[in-house]
Amino acid sequence: MKKKHLHKSENKSWRGILRSTGSTMLWTMILLVLGGMYLAVSAKAAKVGRTVIDLESKHTKLQLEYDELNAAYAVLTSPDRMRILAQSMGYRDAVPADVDYIKIEEIDSLGEFIVPAPGSLRQSANPGLSPAYSETLVDALQRWFEAGIAP
Amino acid sequence: MNGIERIKRRTWTIILLMGFGTVGLFVQLIRVQYGPYDPVFQSLAKTSVGALEKLLPSRGQIFDRDGSLLATNASLFYLEIETLQLNQKSIEDIALVLAELLTLPEDDLQGQLAQDHEAAGRFRIRMTYESEAGSRYPITIEAVEAGILTTFLEDPQGPDLSGLALVNAQQRVYPAGDLTGHLLGFVNQEGTGFFGVEGFYDDWLSGNPITILRAYIPLEASLQPEPPAGVNLALTIDIEIQQLSDVALERAIQRTGAESGQIIIMDPSNGEILAMVAWPRLDPTNYEKWLSVAEEETLIISPAIAGQYEPGSTFKVLVMAAALNEGVVTPYEEFIDTGEIEVGGAIIRNWDGEAWGLQTMSGCIQNSLNVCLAYVGSNRLRAGSFYAAMQDFGIGSLTGIDLAGEVPGSLRTPRHPMWTEADLGTNSFGQGVSVTPIQLITAFGAVANGGEMIQPHIVLQVAGPKGVYWPKANVLGRPISEQAAREMTLMLSNALERDGGLGVVPGYTMAGKTGTAQIPTEFGYDPNFTVASFIGWGPVEDPAFVVYVRLDRPTLSPWGSEVAAPAFKEIVERLVIQLEIPPNREINQAASLFVGN
Incomplete structure (x- = not known):
């Protein structure tokens, strides 16, 4: 009788352990799934955010390059330069006697130039940082050993 | 060596490594807080780099009546020095590189770098050059020269340019040069227009700068607003x-x-x-x-x-x-x-x-x-x-x-x-x-x-x-x-x-x-x-x-x-x-x- 009772008690404890372990595992699984979902969503948001930062940076860079190229083109085709080039090719300024005027009724005039809308290039007014600010502890120690200057 | 001894040794090894890591972390923290970069990080905190950022719109362009560009913008860079980052070698190298690249007197550059800036409370200076008339003006460089300096700065085997920073700014470009000088006026280094069209329409051309909260953590990143740009003008000039x-x-x-x-x-x-x-x-x-x-x-x-x-x-x-x-x-x-x-x-x-x-x-x-x-x-x-x-x-x-x-x-x-x-x-x-x-x-x-x-x-x-x-x-x-x-x-x-x-x-x-x-x-x-x-x-x-x-x-x-x-x-x-x-x-x-x- 006594042995039977003991066996019953051991069985009960084992079931309790199983139940609590199962319950813990279930909550752990739920937490893991939720955590995984949170991480997945966060990772996706972070990826998008990184893309936004990258694209903004590229956008600014491209606009700067566009402005540089535009300015360079305008300088290359400046009136003074074109005049010198034309003269070097043997052209001269026209005088009224060189020109015959013919009135063409169908063609009134060339299209009028419409000034383009302003661009949206923006530039940070904050001062840039010297690349040496990105120095790590290892870099600093290396510098210290090499140059004998305390970091 | 029994199993328990082995476990103990491994445990101590891990504790030791973690200890080193923690010490290194503390050293780096102390270095950042109280080391030579302390004023830099303090100034960063003050200027809120990475948080609040002032955005300048591009200055409006000016065209002639047929669309020829008379005034536009390009990048230029000022040369600035974080004085606390300078060391003897970087002073010599910076002076030498700038003198060779920009054809400036090396002695003058070295003189600017070698001053006791810390005693004078200067932690960031802008490099200047002396004009023929004896006045001093900030040194400005264009994109090509900036590219060369950036390559040097990023090259561990290159000259030691510690402390040198390139500050990007806008430069006004006048493609027709002095043909339109008296008409257009000019824009000074602070971006203010004087005389002619630049002076008269300065408020319109310069637009309005805005301050944004810049998020560098990707999760917080979002599209930033554009500062209202300056207007573009077409002139009656042919x-x-x-x-x-x-x-x-x-x-x-x-x-x-x-x-x-x-x-x-x-x-x-x-x-x-x-x-x-x-x-x-x-x-x-x-x-x-x-x-x-x-x-x-x-x-x-x-x-x-x-x-x-x-x-x-x-x-x-x-x-x-x-x-x-x-x-x-x-x-x-x-x-x-x-x-x-x-x-x-x-x-x-x-x-x-x-x-x-x-x-x-x-x-x-x-x-x-x-x-x-x-x-x-x-x-x-x-x-x-x-x-x-x-x-x-x-x-x-x-x-x-x-x-x-x-x-x-x-x-x-x-x-x-x-x-x-x-x-x-x-x-x-x-x-x-x-x-x-x-x-x-x-x-x-x-x-x-x-x-x-x-x-x-x-x-x-x-x-x-x-x-x-x-x-x-x-x-x-x-x-x-x-x-x-x-x-x-x-x-x-x-x-x-x-x-x-x-x-x-x-x-x-x-x-x-x-x-x-x-x-x-x-x-x-x-x-x-x-x-x-x-x-x-x-x-x-x-x-x-x-x-x-x-x-x-x-x-x-x-x-x-x-x-x-x-x-x-x-x-x-x-x-x-x-x-x-x-x-x-x-x-x-x-x-x-x-x-x-």
């Missing part, structure tokens, strides 16, 4: 007409030995300025050098609107036009020129000191007779009508042209305590009154435009974020009637037909007047030098342009007829082609256009 004017002015100055000069071309029907050039040219990208020279030689920026002078004979056109308008003279009314006249106690003589005898009013203008005009001003118009008419022509007041730096000139009226009757006599032939070129061409524009005076303006279109806006031409008034304007034009045109001169343009009927003005000094008028000028317009039937030519202190000849008129002819010969104005007579038929001295 760069090809601007260039042909500049070429003509340069030739005239070389030919006549003049000290300086200006040319303005305006459409009298709407006040649009087609060209505005001045010599010596102003390079808007190197304005500091020009300013230092200008200070020594009393040169003026935008002399077309700020260079006041006594106009001399060109002023007679306004006086005669006013007399015709008042009906106090007619073109064929006769006048006997005795060679001198007394007005208010002052004796006035002709430009050649001679008596010209019987003349009509047309003859008075054609021969530019001071005596006759002094008579018309003092005896026919009289002071009240004379000064009222001159004020109607805008003499002594601003035209309101949209360029910064305009001055009003001066006209002493009878209300002025220093005014005397003699002033009326001298004012009548263009002495004792000071005008600006823009005032004079505006007043002549009224005669050319049938009596209606249009405000001169330089901006044709304004493009903002909400669209394009076309400013309208303002009518300043009607100083003379249409009939008086027609009579005046006819007087000048007929005079040109009868007289030959260096300003004749074959195939085109035009009107114009020369001016030879004396230059007032502290001790009376300069006996050696004059201001020679010519103002003409055409075609007379339907005026499309008024051309103003002025040459200061020519040495070839003092007379406007010999100095300024040929430049006028050269300009008009090309201008009619640019504006596609066909001749109104056979080109081979010589048309006279020249009047007076």
Whole structure:
């Protein structure tokens, strides 16, 4: 009788352990799934955010390059330069006697130039940082050993 | 070694590694907080780099009327130094690299770096160079040079440039260079526009900077707002007409030995300025050098609107036009020129000191007779009508042209305590009154435009974020009637037909007047030098342009007829082609256009 009772008690404890372990595992699984979902969503948001930062940076860079190229083109085709080039090719300024005027009724005039809308290039007014600010502890120690200057 | 010992050893190894890591972390934290970078991080906290960021919009572009770019933006970089990052090697390397790359004196650069900045409380300095005049200016480099320095900075095997930082900024680029300098003005290193279009429209062009909360953590990143950009402008200027004017002015100055000069071309029907050039040219990208020279030689920026002078004979056109308008003279009314006249106690003589005898009013203008005009001003118009008419022509007041730096000139009226009757006599032939070129061409524009005076303006279109806006031409008034304007034009045109001169343009009927003005000094008028000028317009039937030519202190000849008129002819010969104005007579038929001295 006594042995039977003991066996019953051991069985009960084992079931309790199983139940609590199962319950813990279930909550752990739920937490893991939720955590995984949170991480997945966060990772996706972070990826998008990184893309936004990258694209903004590229956008600014491209606009700067566009402005540089535009300015360079305008300088290359400046009136003074074109005049010198034309003269070097043997052209001269026209005088009224060189020109015959013919009135063409169908063609009134060339299209009028419409000034383009302003661009949206923006530039940070904050001062840039010297690349040496990105120095790590290892870099600093290396510098210290090499140059004998305390970091 | 049993299992427990092994576990213990592994545990200690891990604890030791973690200990090292923790110590390293603490050392780095202490280094950041209290090490040499401490002021840097403090300044970062103050300027909120990475959090609040000030964004500057790009400055608006400027185009000519056909879309040629006259002013735009490009990047430039200032060289700044974080002084606490400097060491002996980096001081030497930075000085050497910059000296080689930018052709600057190495000693000067090293001197700037080697100072005891820490003691002086300077943690960030901007590198400068010394100009020829001895002034110091910030060193600026362009994208190519910045690329080279960045490569060096990122190369561990390269020179030690610790502490060097490149600060990006906007640079104003003027593709037409000094061809448009006096017209556009310039932008200083702080981005503020001065003089000309840049000065007048500075607020519009520069836009509004904004401050944003910049998130560098990807999760918090979002699209940032754009700062409201500055407007783009299209000017009334035609760069090809601007260039042909500049070429003509340069030739005239070389030919006549003049000290300086200006040319303005305006459409009298709407006040649009087609060209505005001045010599010596102003390079808007190197304005500091020009300013230092200008200070020594009393040169003026935008002399077309700020260079006041006594106009001399060109002023007679306004006086005669006013007399015709008042009906106090007619073109064929006769006048006997005795060679001198007394007005208010002052004796006035002709430009050649001679008596010209019987003349009509047309003859008075054609021969530019001071005596006759002094008579018309003092005896026919009289002071009240004379000064009222001159004020109607805008003499002594601003035209309101949209360029910064305009001055009003001066006209002493009878209300002025220093005014005397003699002033009326001298004012009548263009002495004792000071005008600006823009005032004079505006007043002549009224005669050319049938009596209606249009405000001169330089901006044709304004493009903002909400669209394009076309400013309208303002009518300043009607100083003379249409009939008086027609009579005046006819007087000048007929005079040109009868007289030959260096300003004749074959195939085109035009009107114009020369001016030879004396230059007032502290001790009376300069006996050696004059201001020679010519103002003409055409075609007379339907005026499309008024051309103003002025040459200061020519040495070839003092007379406007010999100095300024040929430049006028050269300009008009090309201008009619640019504006596609066909001749109104056979080109081979010589048309006279020249009047007076």
